[in-house]
Amino acid sequence: MLKCPKCSREISVRQCYKLNEKGVDVQMAMAIILDTDSYDTILLFSNDADFTPALKHIVALGKKAVYCSFPRMPTGELLQACSENRIIKREDVESRAEK
8 A cells, every 4th residue: 555645545556556647648649749849750659549639730740650559459540640650560579679
């Protein structure tokens, strides 16, 4: 058990993780939109379709958005919104881990 940083109640580790996780995708989407001067390409390693509007926006500005996904789990909205897609194959990950 942990002490909640907001209310000081005793909570489980799982509850704490869920409290801290909320809003992270919104913060990331805002950073994608607001920091366009600091990058040319975004690599997205997420299947969360909530990023779609932000990605469509930056692609319309001429930025490159690369959606990186595993073969069985791509999200259709992200496939359409991004300017490029990369499939991450298990064998590629394993071969790099061995080096």
